[in-house]
Amino acid sequence: MERTNDGVARTRLAVRCLSEMSESPPKVTRQEVEDFLYAEAALLDAWRLEEWLDLLTEDARYLVPPTDTRDGDPVTSLFIVADDIVRIRSRVKQLLGKSAWAEKPRSRTRRLISNVRIVENNGDSVKAAANFAVYRMRYELIDTYVGCYEYELIVRSGKLKIRERKAILDLEALRPHGKISFIL
C-alpha cells in the first residue's frame, strides 16, 4: 500500500519535472511530502532498513538533539544521535545484524505522523516539518516518543531524498524510555 503511494508520488514528480524542465523549477507539494513521509514511516516500522537507506542522499544526516537543548547544534552541544551517512549505514547494518542486543529481538514500532507542513520551498529542495508519536513495544511495555520532525528534502532524478532528518523530542528526558535503540 505504502509502496503504491510512494510510487504514485514519484511518477507524478517525474512527469512534472519533465514537462516543466525549461520553466522555473516545479514546487514540491505538501501532498508529495506527506506521501513520502508516510512511506518512510512504513519502511521503518517494517524494519525494511536497506530500502530506507535508499531514501537518503550521500551526505545525509540523522539527528536527535538532547532533550534540554532542542535548538542546539551538534558541534557545540552533545546530542543523543548525530549520525553522518557513514554512521547511519553502520547503524542500519548493526540493527539488521546479530548483536544489537537492545533490538534483538526487534521491538515493534508504530509511527503516527501528522501536521505535515512545508516550511521552506525552493523548488528542488524543501524544508518540511511534521509531528510524530512513535510507539515502541518491547517486553510488554510501551514507550511513546513524541516530538517533531524537521526534514531537509531534495529532488534527485524526480524523486524526493532526505538530506537531513532531525527528530526533536518533546520529552523532557528519555524517561522511562531509557534509550533510542531503533531509528526514531
Add this chain to the structure above:
Amino acid sequence: MDGVSLHRLVIDDEARGLFRVNRRIFTEPEYLEIERRRIFETCWIYAAHESELPRPGDFVSRRVAGRPVIAIRGDDGAVRVLLNTCTHRGALVCREDRGNAKSFQCPYHAWTFSQRGELIGVPGEESYSPAFDRKELTLGQPARVDTYRGFIFINFNRDAGELTDYLAGAKEYLDLVCDQSETGMKVSQGLQAYSIRANWKLLVENSYDGYHAVSAHRRYMRFLEDTGIDIKGSMNPRQEVDLGTGAGKGSRALDLGNGHAVIEYESPWGRPIAYWAPSFGESAKGRIEAARRRLEERFGAERAWRISGTSRNLGIFPNLVVNDIMAVTIRTFFPLTPDYLEVNAWSLAPANEHPQDAALRHDNFLTFLGPGGFATPDDIEMLETCQRGFANHEVEWSDISRGMKSAHPLMSDELQMRAFWRRWNELMTGSHARGSQCAA
C-alpha cells in the same frame, strides 16, 4: 533491625577466591531505604560542575540523590548549594533547570530568598508574631559542600570527613582527566537524561566492567573495525598494562579506597585528547600530534602517554562515574525504586576547545555513549534483563569472583566491583564481609 536481614548480603571468601552478592539487594525496597540513609546521606555526592556556573548569579537546579537542589554562584563568586524547598510551606522556590538569578521568589506566597538562601522578603510580615524570625527560615543547605578540580560535591552528614580524604586514590584519576586541558575542563551543553529499568548498583558494576565489552558491545567493536581500527587482542588483554612505555596491549584494575575503583587500559579507540585514529581523518592528525607534543612538554613523555593514550573508567562511590574513554563522560544516577534509576550524563571537554576538536569529540562520544549510541542501549538492555531475571529468587547469588586470585587484576576482571561491594557492605551493615565463606 529495619525488618530485613543484613546478614550475608556479600560473601567475600578470599581463601577460596569467591565473591558473591545476594540478589535480594537488587529487588527488595527495604534495602533501598537503608541505602538512602546509610549511603546517600553519608557519602559525598556529585551535584554539579563549576563550569556550569561561569558568572555570578548562574545557577542549575536539579535532583541530586533524589532531592531538588540549586547550585548557584553568588555575586561574591562562591558556589553554594541550596535545598530547593520553601521554608514557608514547601514549594520549589526555583523551577527552572538553569539560569541566572539575583534571588529566588517562591511563587506560592512570594517569600523571597537571596543567592545565599537568606529570607529577604515576606509579604504582610506584620501579621506574624514577634517570635517570627527570618534567620530561622533560611533555605536549607546540605551539611557540607566542597569541590575538587571543578567537581562540586555535597554531603548530608555534618560529621563526614573532608572531600579530599574521601576521594582517596580517585583524586589521581580525576587529575589525569583534568590535566588534559591547560584552560580547565567544562561541561558541554546538552544533557543526556535517561533512565534504566534496573537497580542502580547494576549500573555501577557495568560502568567499569571490562569483561562485557567483547560480547555485549560486539556491534561497536565491528563498527571500530569498519573504521579501520585493529581491535584484535586489545579488548580482552591478557597482560598487565605497561603504562610507562605503552608497549603491548594491556590493562589493570585498581581499588582506590573508600569504594572507588578504576580500570585503566591502552585505548583501542582514538581519543580527542592527543590520540589519533583513522576515523578522525588525516586533517585532524596535525592538531592531535601538536596536542600530544604539548602534553609531553607539560608532563613528560610518560604522563603524557598516560593522559592521552590510555583510557580509564573511574567509579567514585557511590554514584559518580567519570569515564575518560572515547570522550569524557560524567555520569551520575539515583534510584527511584529498586528496579528503576535515573541517569544524568554530560560530556566534559577542555574549555576553549577548537571547534573542530569539539565536533570530533562529540562524534566520538556518540558512537559509543549515550542512549542513542552504539553501545549504551545494549548496556541498558543487559541491566534490564538482569533485573527481570532476578524474579527467579531461588537463584540467590550473583558472582563477582573474576580475577580474585590474580596478582595483576586486569580490566576484564572484577576487582573494581569488589571494591565497590566491600564498601557498600561496610556502610550498610557496619561490618566487613571479608572472610565470609561460601557454602561449600
